[in-house]
Amino acid sequence: MAYFDHAATTPLDPRVRDVMLEHAGEPLNPSSIHQPGQRARRLLDQARGQLAAAVGLGDAGQVCFTSGATEAANLALRGLATGNTGGPLHVVTSALEHSCVRETLEHLAETGRVVLHLLPVGGDGRAVLDDDAIPMQAGLLCLMHANNETGVVQDVAAARALARRRGIPWLCDACQTLGKEPLVLDDLGADLVILSAHKAYGPVGIGCLAGPGLGRLVPQITGGAQEEERRAGTPSVPLARAFAAAAELAVAELGQRREHLAALEEEFLACLARAGAPHRLNGTAPRLPGFLNLSFPGRDAVDMVIALDQHGESASPGSACSTGVVAASPVLAAMYPDDAERAAGGVRFTFGRQTTRQEVATLAETIVSIL
Amino acid sequence: MPLYLDSHATTPLDPRVLEAMMPYLTDRFGNAASTTHSFGHEAAEAVARARAQVAAATGAQPDDVVFTSGATEALNLAIKGTAEAARGGGHIVTCVAEHPAVLDACARMERAGVRVTRLPIEPDGSLSPARVAAALEDDTFLAAIMQANNEIGTIHDIASIAALCAERGVPLLTDATQSAGKIPLRMEEWGVRMAALSAHKVYGPKGVGALIVRRSGRPRLRLTPQIDGGGHERGLRSGTLNVPGIVGLGAALEIAEAERETEAARLGALRDRLRARLFGELDALEENGTAPAKLAHNLNVAFHFVDSAALLNAVPQVAVSTGSACSSAEPEPSHVILALGHGEEHARCSVRFGLHRFTTPEDIEQAASLVIAAVRELRGHSGLYGAT
Structure with a gap:
C-alpha cells in the first residue's frame, strides 16, 4: 500500500515520536504547584519557545x-465575533478556505454574528484581492496561506498589505505550509495564524493559534487559567513537545524536503506525460511542492480514488474533512464555475518525505491502467 | 521523581x-x-x-x-x-x-x-x-x-x-x-x-x-x-x-x-492506612469530605496551624496538592473546602492526597512519615499551635 494523502x-x-514518548509515563500537569507540576510547566514553556522560534515568532507568548x-479556527473566529460588540463582524474571505474556517464562518453568519463578503477566485487557484471588493465595514480578512485541496499558495504579501491598509486583522490558516514553504510568522504579518502538528509529521491532537491578535479574542473553552486564560483544559506536555520537535525538523529540513517533493512531482508528471495520460492540473499558480490536484477527463474523483484504492494507492478527492459523505469540492467549484466535470474530477495527490520515486512511478502506471 | x-x-x-x-x-x-x-x-x-x-x-x-x-x-x-x-x-x-x-x-x-x-x-x-x-x-x-x-x-x-x-x-x-x-x-x-x-x-x-x-x-x-x-x-x-x-x-x-473492584479495595486500604497514621501521630487534624460515599483513593486533610503551601515546600519529595490543579496557579482558597462551611484559614491548611494504580504500601509509609515530620517541624515554628 502506498500513501499519497499527506495533506x-x-x-x-x-x-x-521519541520526543513525545520521553515523558509519556510521567504525571505532568503544568498547573500543579509541586515539583512534577513545575517540571511540566518548564517543559511546556520550553516547547512553546521552540515552536515560536521554529516558525519565526519572536514572542513565544503569542502561541496558544x-x-x-x-x-x-473556532477560537479565532468565534473569539473575534463574540468580542465584536455593536453589530455583526464583517468578514472578507473566499470559497477556498478549509472547512474549519468556512463552515465556522457559515455558522456564525446563520446566527447573525458575522456577515460574509466573498472574494472572487481565479482559475489559477488564488483568491483575487481586489481592494474595491472590500466593503468599508470590513472587520476581518480571512485568507489562508496554502490551499488544502490544490496546494496553491495565496498572495499573502497582498493580503498583508491590504489588511494593513484597511487597519483590519488578518487570520491566516497555514496548516499545509509548515515544512513545505518557508514560514516566518513575524514576516508574514498575520494577526492570527492557524497551525497543526499532524500535517507536518507531528502528532494528531495538537495545534495552535499564534500571533499578536490573541489578546483581542474572547476565550471559548473556559474554566481554567491555562494558556494565559485563553484556552482552559490540561495541556499535554508530550503533545506540545512533539509539536515543537516536528516544527523544528520541518524548518531544519525544509530545503531537502522541498527538493525531494519537487523531484517526485516531476517524476510523476513525466510518467503521466510519457504514457500520454490525459489530465488537467487544477490550480496553476505557484504551489506547494509534491502537491497535485488533477482532473482526468470523463472521470469522477470518487470513482478514481476508489479504483486507485483497489490497486493499493491511497489518494483523496479533495479534503478529508468532509466526513462520510464525499461532497463536490467547493474549492474546485469556485475555481471552475463553468466546468462541473473538472470540478467533480479533482483527485488530490500529496507526496511526503518518505514517498519514493518508485512509488510515484507505480502510481502513474496505475492511473494509466485505470484510464 | x-x-x-x-x-x-x-x-x-x-x-x-x-x-x-x-x-x-x-x-x-x-x-x-x-x-x-x-x-x-x-x-x-x-x-x-x-x-x-x-x-x-x-x-x-x-x-x-x-x-x-x-x-x-x-x-x-x-x-x-x-x-x-x-x-x-x-x-x-x-x-x-x-x-x-x-x-x-x-x-x-x-x-x-x-x-x-x-x-x-x-x-x-x-x-x-x-x-x-x-x-x-x-x-x-x-x-x-x-x-x-x-x-x-x-x-x-x-x-x-x-x-x-x-x-x-x-x-x-x-x-x-x-x-x-x-x-x-x-x-x-x-x-x-x-x-x-x-x-x-x-x-x-x-x-x-x-x-x-x-x-x-x-x-x-x-x-x-x-x-x-x-x-x-x-x-x-x-x-x-x-x-x-x-x-x-x-x-x-x-x-x-x-480492575475496578480489586483496585478500589487495594487503594481504599492504603488510603485508610495513610489516614490512620496521620491521625494517629498528629493532633489538630480534620478530614474534609467525611461522607461515607467517597472515592477510595482520595484523602483531604486540614493540618491546622500549617499553611498548606508551606507544607508542600517543606516536603518536596511528596507531590500532593492544595486544591484542584486547574486553580492552584491562583492563590485563592479552595471553593470546595469553603463550601463545606469552613473558613479561609481552614481552606489554607487543607491538603489533597490522591493515590493511584502505581502507589505501593512503601510509598504510603514514606509519604506519611515525611508529612508527619514536616507538620511537626512547621508547627514547632508556629506560635499559634503552641498557644492551644
Missing part, C-alpha cells in the same frame, strides 16, 4: 496551544 | 495503554475521515472500537460517544451547547462544589441571560438528591452535578438524582472526570443524559476525553456544537480525530473497568 495527515516522524487547527 | 500522590490532577500513563496506542503512533497513521482509502478505514475502525469501549464503561451506546480534547472541552460543549440551544433564558441547576469548568461555563451562560441555581453541599460533602429535585423549575433545561468531587472525593448519588431529574423532564449532565473507571456509571439504566470524562485521569493520555450524549429519550436533548468545520462526531465536534489518543482512552477505560 490529510502525515505519519508521525520516529524522531518526533489548542487541540488542533479546527479548534484554533 | 518524588512520591506522586496527586492523581486527581493527572495520572501516569499505564504502559498497557501506551502499548495499545503504539500501532497508531507508527504504521496506522491514517486520518479517520479519509473514507476513500484503507489507511483511513483502519483509523476509523480503531475509533469505532474505542467508542464501544467508552460506551461499555459508561453504560451508554457507542453512538452516544463524542470524542473531545478533554473533560473541560466536553463540559463546555454540554453546558454552552444546551444553553445556546435554549436560545438565551431558561434555568440551570448545579452545585457550588463543581469543578471550575462547570462553574465557569454556568457563570458565562448566566451573563447571557440564563438563571443559575448553585446548590450548597452538606458539611460532610454530600448532596441530597431531594435538594436537587426541589431546585428544578419548569424552564430548567439542564442539571449539572458531578459524580465524584475532585478535591474531597465525595460521591453523589447520581442514580437517584438522574431519576428525580427524569421525572421532571430535566436532562442530567454528570462530570465523571474523577469517577470514570473508579466507580460504576450506568447512564442508560439510571437515565443520565450526558457525562463528561477525560483519559488522563484514568491512566490514559492527555489531550483526549469525551462527552457521552444520549440524545434520544424524552425530552429531546438539543445541543449546539461549539467547534464547527468538517462535521465530525455527528456534527457535534469537528476536527481531525486524535486516533492514538482515542485508542488510549478506550483502552484506559477498559482496563480500569476490569
